[in-house]
Amino acid sequence: MSRRFIDTFFNNNLFDTTFYSSFNNYKYNKEDNSLIVEVPGYTKADLSIYIENGLLYIKGEKDGIRPINISISVYEDLINFEETKASVDCGLLTIKFSTKNKQSKMIQIE
Numbered sequence: 001m002s003r004r005f006i007d008t009f010f011n012n013n014l015f016d017t018t019f020y021s022s023f024n025n026y027k028y029n030k031e032d033n034s035l036i037v038e039v040p041g042y043t044k045a046d047l048s049i050y051i052e053n054g055l056l057y058i059k060g061e062k063d064g065i066r067p068i069n070i071s072i073s074v075y076e077d078l079i080n081f082e083e084t085k086a087s088v089d090c091g092l093l094t095i096k097f098s099t100k101n102k103q104s105k106m107i108q109i110e
Helices: none
Strands: 003-006 015-021 026-029 034-038 047-052 055-062 065-074 085-089 092-096
Touching: 034 065, 047 092
Parallel strands: none
Antiparallel strands: 003 015, 015 065, 026 034, 034 092, 047 055, 055 065, 085 092
């Protein structure tokens, strides 16, 4: 069963403020654009992470452990997917997002 979380802690340039989760132990660190999710008992082989239609999905299934199903609304156009990394260590999934540089563009006046 999913629950809806609205938390201004996550209100920044990378994430929207709407979260759906069946596994609610996670934290976003604005300083280094990382999302840390508690995934006790899971390995990288048990987890999948993908972005589709503006939602970041974190899913995990393993026998004897409660499934993980997290959906987070993100701004896809701000994420540099080639440089975004994820790792699992000691029951914590860490996703370090790389953001695209949004530079101002000059418009020539004729």
